[in-house]
Amino acid sequence: MNIQEIAKRAKVSTATVSRAINRVPTVNPQLAKRVWKVVEELGYYPNTQARALVSGRSRIFGLIVSEITNPFFPEIVQVFETIAVQHQYEILLTSTVNDPKRMESSVRRMIERRVDGVAVMTFGMEEVLLEDLKLRKVPLVFVDVGPPRPRVSNIRIDYLHGIRQAVQHLAALRHQKIAFISGPHRLKSSMAREQAFMSSMQEIGLVVDPALILEGDHTMEGGMEVCAKMLARPTKPTAVLCSNDMTAIGVMRKSHETGLRIPQDLSVVGFDDIRLAQFVLPALTTIQMSQTELARLAFNALLAEVGREIPSPNGTEYVVKTNLILRESTGLAPSIISR
Amino acid sequence: MNIQEIAKRAKVSTATVSRAINRVPTVNPQLAKRVWKVVEELGYYPNTQARALVSGRSRIFGLIVSEITNPFFPEIVQVFETIAVQHQYEILLTSTVNDPKRMESSVRRMIERRVDGVAVMTFGMEEVLLEDLKLRKVPLVFVDVGPPRPRVSNIRIDYLHGIRQAVQHLAALRHQKIAFISGPHRLKSSMAREQAFMSSMQEIGLVVDPALILEGDHTMEGGMEVCAKMLARPTKPTAVLCSNDMTAIGVMRKSHETGLRIPQDLSVVGFDDIRLAQFVLPALTTIQMSQTELARLAFNALLAEVGREIPSPNGTEYVVKTNLILRESTGLAPSIISR
DNA sequence: GGTATTGCAGAAAACGTTTTCCATGCTAAG
DNA sequence: CTTAGCATGGAAAACGTTTTCTGCAATACC
Numbered sequence: 001m002n003i004q005e006i007a008k009r010a011k012v013s014t015a016t017v018s019r020a021i022n023r024v025p026t027v028n029p030q031l032a033k034r035v036w037k038v039v040e041e042l043g044y045y046p047n048t049q050a051r052a053l054v055s056g057r058s059r060i061f062g063l064i065v066s067e068i069t070n071p072f073f074p075e076i077v078q079v080f081e082t083i084a085v086q087h088q089y090e091i092l093l094t095s096t097v098n099d100p101k102r103m104e105s106s107v108r109r110m111i112e113r114r115v116d117g118v119a120v121m122t123f124g125m126e127e128v129l130l131e132d133l134k135l136r137k138v139p140l141v142f143v144d145v146g147p148p149r150p151r152v153s154n155i156r157i158d159y160l161h162g163i164r165q166a167v168q169h170l171a172a173l174r175h176q177k178i179a180f181i182s183g184p185h186r187l188k189s190s191m192a193r194e195q196a197f198m199s200s201m202q203e204i205g206l207v208v209d210p211a212l213i214l215e216g217d218h219t220m221e222g223g224m225e226v227c228a229k230m231l232a233r234p235t236k237p238t239a240v241l242c243s244n245d246m247t248a249i250g251v252m253r254k255s256h257e258t259g260l261r262i263p264q265d266l267s268v269v270g271f272d273d274i275r276l277a278q279f280v281l282p283a284l285t286t287i288q289m290s291q292t293e294l295a296r297l298a299f300n301a302l303l304a305e306v307g308r309e310i311p312s313p314n315g316t317e318y319v320v321k322t323n324l325i326l327r328e329s330t331g332l333a334p335s336i337i338s339r
Numbered sequence: 340m341n342i343q344e345i346a347k348r349a350k351v352s353t354a355t356v357s358r359a360i361n362r363v364p365t366v367n368p369q370l371a372k373r374v375w376k377v378v379e380e381l382g383y384y385p386n387t388q389a390r391a392l393v394s395g396r397s398r399i400f401g402l403i404v405s406e407i408t409n410p411f412f413p414e415i416v417q418v419f420e421t422i423a424v425q426h427q428y429e430i431l432l433t434s435t436v437n438d439p440k441r442m443e444s445s446v447r448r449m450i451e452r453r454v455d456g457v458a459v460m461t462f463g464m465e466e467v468l469l470e471d472l473k474l475r476k477v478p479l480v481f482v483d484v485g486p487p488r489p490r491v492s493n494i495r496i497d498y499l500h501g502i503r504q505a506v507q508h509l510a511a512l513r514h515q516k517i518a519f520i521s522g523p524h525r526l527k528s529s530m531a532r533e534q535a536f537m538s539s540m541q542e543i544g545l546v547v548d549p550a551l552i553l554e555g556d557h558t559m560e561g562g563m564e565v566c567a568k569m570l571a572r573p574t575k576p577t578a579v580l581c582s583n584d585m586t587a588i589g590v591m592r593k594s595h596e597t598g599l600r601i602p603q604d605l606s607v608v609g610f611d612d613i614r615l616a617q618f619v620l621p622a623l624t625t626i627q628m629s630q631t632e633l634a635r636l637a638f639n640a641l642l643a644e645v646g647r648e649i650p651s652p653n654g655t656e657y658v659v660k661t662n663l664i665l666r667e668s669t670g671l672a673p674s675i676i677s678r
Numbered sequence: 679g680g681t682a683t684t685g686c687a688g689a690a691a692a693c694g695t696t697t698t699c700c701a702t703g704c705t706a707a708g
Numbered sequence: 709c710t711t712a713g714c715a716t717g718g719a720a721a722a723c724g725t726t727t728t729c730t731g732c733a734a735t736a737c738c
Contacts, residue, residue, distance in 0.1 A: 002695085012717075013717065013719075014694090014695080014718090015718060016716095018697085019697095027716080027717080028717085043471070046451060048695095049391045049397065049695085050723090051695055053386075053696090054694085054695050054697075054722065055696065058388065067417075068417050069417055071413075073413075074410075075408055077407055077434070078407050081432070081433070085444060085445075090431060090448060090452065091432065093420070093432050097417075105424060106424075111384045112387045113387045114386060114387070132382070220618055249618070275408070279559055281595060281620070342724065342725065343724080352687065352688045354689080354726085355686095355687060357727085358727095361726085366686080367686070370686095370687085386723090387725095388723090389726085390725055390726075392724080393692065394693085
């Protein structure tokens with residue numbers, strides 16, 4: 001069933017059918033009604049492929065996330081999809097599993113499908129592979145990637161804001177030996193968080209013990225491993241700030257296994273504020289980076305760029321704030337209590 | 340950049356370019372090489388929309404899940420996507436959030452995009468809306484929906500196998516008052532689990548106390564609520580079997596809050612075996628329903644149906660087994676210990 | 679050596695839309 | 709009353725492929 005069939009039955013030309021369906025105002029209301037009647041009767045749905053072919057716009061956005069099984073991302077996908085649907089956009093989802101090969105193949109597939117834009121939510125993964133996209137003048141939006149270029153927007157996360165709050169919160173609870181467990185060093189976002197931690201510490205005159213800066217991998221298992229390593233060393237921290245919530249949850253679990261009570265013996269702060277953070281025991285104090293806002297911003301950035309006929313000269317930069325959420329996993333430093 | 344440009348530069352016709360790219364064997368190797376050289380040079384990617392338009396196959400499968408933020412689903416999405424990529428298929432993901440409106444709109448969008456098949460992983464949601472798809476002879480695969488029809492495959496979950504194991508495991512631990520917290524009653528899969536529980540109990544001569552059959556909603560919050568309700572009643576169970584892991588985790592949490600120790604005071608069994616189940620404290624004994632297998636089966640069912648030129652007369656039925664995984668949340672019934 | 683058969687590449691049709699261009703009929707202005 | 713201008717709908721081109729059909733040359737067979 002196609003537009004010709006409709007045209008025949010409504011006794012008009014295909015042009016009129018097209019115009020009626022797209023609600024072009026110049027078409028005679030009576031004809032339009034006739035067309036719509038036939039459309040309803042036959043349950044006709046236009047063929048998007050043909051539409052895209054001639055209009056040059058596919059109404060598809062690509063969404064690249066680093067790992068859909070990481071609880072941080074489903075929320076983003078959900079929100080992104082919801083907004084997309086509202087704007088009659090479709091999404092092509094790719095979970096790269098941090099594999100450059102998959103990243104490459106997904107970029108290629110997106111180009112082949114002629115996406116109108118791509119949101120790259122991998123938090124600083126190798127952008128080399130994205131040259132292809134840039135070259136093709138597809139609108140892009142990244143997280144934490146500089147510097148801006150034409151057609152490429154960037155969402156900058158203001159890590160410092162939340163991390164500084166967290167550090168000061170811990171300091172106020174008399175913690176001095178504060179550890180930091182980062183994410184993989186190859187991620188830009190990961191390093192940015194570490195930097196923010198360091199400068200927040202120095203700002204209030206706390207020394208950063210290099211032995212208390214450790215590298216995790218943003219998984220719960222990784223958190224457990226690093227925690228074990230950390231607790232085996234001579235200088236033990238009284239508080240630990242983690243680069244994401246899964247790591248923090250791993251730390252909590254391993255601490256529990258080794259008999260450490262949280263927050264009495266060790267305070268733990270996470271990062272991200274995934275839903276799960278509210279539900280672990282004790283509930284995790286964490287730094288919120290709103291997934292909803294991130295998804296919304298990313299979508300709007302793409303939509304804006306698609307709407308522009310002359311590309312923005314230097315892209316646009318958006319900022320997402322981070323904020324400390326107080327829950328139950330932080331408390332007074334143990335030395336204070338025992339005194 | 341299009342196929343004509345390539346044809347011009349390689350000094351062949353567009354037909355030859357098409358044949359070369361699609362590796363049709365009859366094309367002269369020398370010509371093919373010339374074509375490929377130009378393709379590489381220009382970084383040409385074929386336009387999938389045009390391809391789909393003429394070939395009638397979009398190489399897109401729809402994937403409808405009930406809620407991507409429910410940890411059960413990301414794993415399915417991940418596996419489904421991975422296999423899809425291997426077969427040069429794309430997926431159109433929809434998370435219905437259990438909203439019939441969204442379900443309807445997503446079905447419509449999938450038809451418009453001319454998907455080659457749809458996997459409906461909503462575990463028994465209102466199929467009424469899917470009439471549209473059936474009518475259009477799009478290959479479909481469902482979970483727990485009968486009876487089979489042409490072009491519609493079904494994955495039947497063998498709930499009884501795992502649930503019977505769980506009930507017998509609890510009985511062996513001397514539990515007699517075993518509660519069951521179901522999912523929403525409108526889900527077929529939910530009722531099937533409840534049925535399996537009942538018959539497993541009766542099979543070994545245990546009485547099912549109607550007061551101990553409760554309805555949850557497959558979320559952690561729901562689990563906590565139902566648990567509170569359950570513990571407020573006069574007849575308290577010594578073990579509880581939950582219709583999914585999130586519910587079980589909610590139960591564990593609420594029990595903990597009210598001072599009940601698990602498994603000493605209450606044994607808890609989940610269903611699904613999401614990754615998180617291994618990581619809660621204590622690790623959750625649960626009934627595994629392999630998400631990997633489910634995704635793989637669903638994809639293969641669609642692929643098989645697409646390959647067939649004459650549709651299977653009555654669809655195909657696949658079966659996924661369920662199995663009890665023993666962890667730490669189940670133990671001897673409390674009355675035994677105190678004796 | 680002439681005709682039938684095969685192999686292979688190019689021309690052109692087809693896919694289902696949107697959109698440009700053109701024709702028609704009407705209104706309004708001179 | 710005539711003509712310019714405008715509104716509206718139809719014809720046809722265009723989008724970028726695949727695929728069928730056609731034609732030509734080379735080989736095989738009698």
